[in-house]
Amino acid sequence: MKTRVKKTTDAARTKRGLLKRMSLQKQLIIMSMPFVIHRIIFSYIPLKGWLMAFQNYKPAYGWLDQEWVGLKWFKQLFSDAVFITDIRNTLAMSFINLTLGFVTAIILALLLNEIRNIYAKRFIQTVSYMPHFLSWVIVAGLVQNMLSTDSGIVNDILMKCGIADRPIPFLSDTKYFWGIVGASNVWKEVGWNTIIYLAAISSIDPSLYEAASMDGAGRYNKMLHITLPGIKTTFMMLLIMNIGHLLEAGFEIQYLLGNGLVSEVSETIDIYVLKYGIQLGNYSLGTVAGIFKSIVSITLVFIANRFAGNENKLI
Amino acid sequence: MKKRKKPTDIENIIFTTVNTIFMICLLVVTLYPILNTLAVSFNDGIDTVRGGIYLKPRVFTWANYKSIFSKGNMLTAFFISASRTVIAAVLNVVFTAMVAYTLTRKDYIFRKFITIVYVLTMYFNAGMIPTYMLIKDLHLLNTFTVYILPGLVSAFDLIVIRTFMRTIPESLVESAQIDGAGDVRIFWSIMFPLSAPVLATIALFCAVGAWNSWFDTFLYNGSSKNLTTLQYEMMKLLSATMNQSGTNAASMAARGENATGLQTPVSTRAAITIVASVPILCVYPFLQKYFVQGMTIGGVKE
Numbered sequence: 001m002k003t004r005v006k007k008t009t010d011a012a013r014t015k016r017g018l019l020k021r022m023s024l025q026k027q028l029i030i031m032s033m034p035f036v037i038h039r040i041i042f043s044y045i046p047l048k049g050w051l052m053a054f055q056n057y058k059p060a061y062g063w064l065d066q067e068w069v070g071l072k073w074f075k076q077l078f079s080d081a082v083f084i085t086d087i088r089n090t091l092a093m094s095f096i097n098l099t100l101g102f103v104t105a106i107i108l109a110l111l112l113n114e115i116r117n118i119y120a121k122r123f124i125q126t127v128s129y130m131p132h133f134l135s136w137v138i139v140a141g142l143v144q145n146m147l148s149t150d151s152g153i154v155n156d157i158l159m160k161c162g163i164a165d166r167p168i169p170f171l172s173d174t175k176y177f178w179g180i181v182g183a184s185n186v187w188k189e190v191g192w193n194t195i196i197y198l199a200a201i202s203s204i205d206p207s208l209y210e211a212a213s214m215d216g217a218g219r220y221n222k223m224l225h226i227t228l229p230g231i232k233t234t235f236m237m238l239l240i241m242n243i244g245h246l247l248e249a250g251f252e253i254q255y256l257l258g259n260g261l262v263s264e265v266s267e268t269i270d271i272y273v274l275k276y277g278i279q280l281g282n283y284s285l286g287t288v289a290g291i292f293k294s295i296v297s298i299t300l301v302f303i304a305n306r307f308a309g310n311e312n313k314l315i
Numbered sequence: 316m317k318k319r320k321k322p323t324d325i326e327n328i329i330f331t332t333v334n335t336i337f338m339i340c341l342l343v344v345t346l347y348p349i350l351n352t353l354a355v356s357f358n359d360g361i362d363t364v365r366g367g368i369y370l371k372p373r374v375f376t377w378a379n380y381k382s383i384f385s386k387g388n389m390l391t392a393f394f395i396s397a398s399r400t401v402i403a404a405v406l407n408v409v410f411t412a413m414v415a416y417t418l419t420r421k422d423y424i425f426r427k428f429i430t431i432v433y434v435l436t437m438y439f440n441a442g443m444i445p446t447y448m449l450i451k452d453l454h455l456l457n458t459f460t461v462y463i464l465p466g467l468v469s470a471f472d473l474i475v476i477r478t479f480m481r482t483i484p485e486s487l488v489e490s491a492q493i494d495g496a497g498d499v500r501i502f503w504s505i506m507f508p509l510s511a512p513v514l515a516t517i518a519l520f521c522a523v524g525a526w527n528s529w530f531d532t533f534l535y536n537g538s539s540k541n542l543t544t545l546q547y548e549m550m551k552l553l554s555a556t557m558n559q560s561g562t563n564a565a566s567m568a569a570r571g572e573n574a575t576g577l578q579t580p581v582s583t584r585a586a587i588t589i590v591a592s593v594p595i596l597c598v599y600p601f602l603q604k605y606f607v608q609g610m611t612i613g614g615v616k617e
Contacts, residue, residue: 028498031414031416031417031502035468036414036428038467039433039468042464042465047445049444049446049449052445111334115334116331124338128345133527133592133596135526138546138549141584151363151367153351195611196610219327252530259557270443278447286444287442290442290443290445291442294442
């Protein structure tokens with residue numbers, strides 16, 4: 001009896017305490033809550049659109065006055081050969097981007113770290129960050145210019161060296177597309193991606209290098225046996241963070257460089273959503289494709305989170 | 316006394332040589348596309364179609380630049396792009412810093428709730444179509460607001476700023492509290508100015524994002540000519556050249572053999588590319604110290 005009374009008074013007290021704290025933190029609430037509501041409106045409210053996946057959505061009717069069709073669109077989506085191809089393209093390009101991105105960034109970071117002249121190093125770093133600031137529209141335009149069959153430098157060089165006797169139509173041949181997307185991504189982001197590795201390298205204990213020098217290790221060996229292991233933690237952390245983005249192969253470059261001749265290798269899930277959902281007006285089908293992507297990504301994040309060490313937890 | 320070269324010295328020399336060659340290649344590959352575009356943008360449009368423009372223009376002309384700035388839609392596009400960039404950068408920095416400040420107050424009751432609301436958005440999104448429907452329902456289609464409003468205060472920026480603000484000594488806040496300053500006051504006159512380095516980074520990221528985006532114009536404002544952006548205009552020119560086969564360009568060159576001063580999509584696009592990249596390329600080297608720091612904080616989440 002006594003404890004019960006105590007409990008209620010405790011509850012009352014914490015309730016009063018909460019209100020009191022809220023009124024004390026009035027200014028903090030005014031500073032943050034409008035933006036939280038804004039974020040809920042723009043990121044969480046659209047989730048109600050997922051209902052469209054189970055409806056035969058017609059824009060003329062209200063949200064709940066639609067015809068319910070169960071899993072019809074899911075079945076249709078997964079029996080659509082185009083969608084299956086688009087999943088393949090997304091995974092392939094994403095895998096290429098991930099692997100090439102990591103390998104090139106690590107190599108560049110290791111080599112940049114070996115430049116002794118501080119001015120040269122800084123200059124090269126500044127130049128290497130430059131493409132990150134260009135938009136994909138610009139990069140796609142540059143790629144198109146470089147690979148053009150008319151006067152593109154790549155074809156010019158290939159012909160002058162005798163590797164090709166005719167200009168190669170890079171952008172209209174399906175077998176080059178994934179490579180071009182991978183190379184464009186490397187060109188744009190390799191410098192930028194070194195930032196975090198260089199930060200990790202700068203925190204390696206210098207005495208390790210001194211000890212290795214005493215043992216007669218050259219620069220190549222020091223790089224391989226001290227610097228490379230030194231960035232392993234950073235690499236693992238970035239890898240885990242990127243696993244959730246496996247279905248984000250990028251969308252802009254594929255959309256901008258894609259054309260009728262290469263569409264069977266260039267189309268990603270996002271382009272499918274855009275094409276069927278927005279351009280052809282099949283909102284339900286487009287939504288289903290979007291849901292598929294979100295669910296796979298969230299699942300991957302949770303799996304990655306499981307395998308991550310405590311210090312690398314994502315959520 | 317002259318020492319004999321040890322094997323490690325030879326190894327080092329080889330290493331340095333290979334590394335230098337590699338870095339020179341990197342510089343060439345990075346810079347050539349932009350320098351080539353610069354040359355094309357100053358070269359006569361019809362002459363460019365003949366090919367062979369590498370690093371300097373053959374038939375120098377200002378015509379490509381004159382033509383883009385004489386077209387009304389390009390001036391509009393430039394103005395809209397510039398306005399959305401400035402507005403997005405300023406509002407995002409002030410608002411994100413404000414929310415970040417509330418998250419640094421350990422006793423704030425909604426701290427955990429707010430963090431979760433934002434962090435979750437880093438890992439999922441409702442998708443293109445539901446978002447499009449929301450924008451439509453809010454009557455934001457064909458408005459300037461759609462460039463600014465949906466992107467205000469993003470999770471990544473918030474975490475970067477919050478992490479930086481946590482390094483500012485608590486005692487500054489405490490002494491201001493003793494002097495009777497409220498949270499708005501503490502934020503605005505202490506935390507905001509002291510966070511300047513990280514705010515510069517976030518301003519740069521927001522500005523670059525706003526300046527470079529074309530997809531929102533394409534999706535939401537494609538039909539309103541007075542809300543077009545530079546990147547969207549460039550994207551339209553890009554698809555024009557994408558669909559134009561080589562033979563078309565060649566026949567155009569044949570027809571215009573003696574005509575000069577005509578603009579082709581390639582040279583117009585080159586000129587817009589330069590106009591669209593120069594502002595950012597002039598600014599970023601000076602902010603390098605800050606964005607490197609910002610990326611290092613952001614990469615190491617929490």
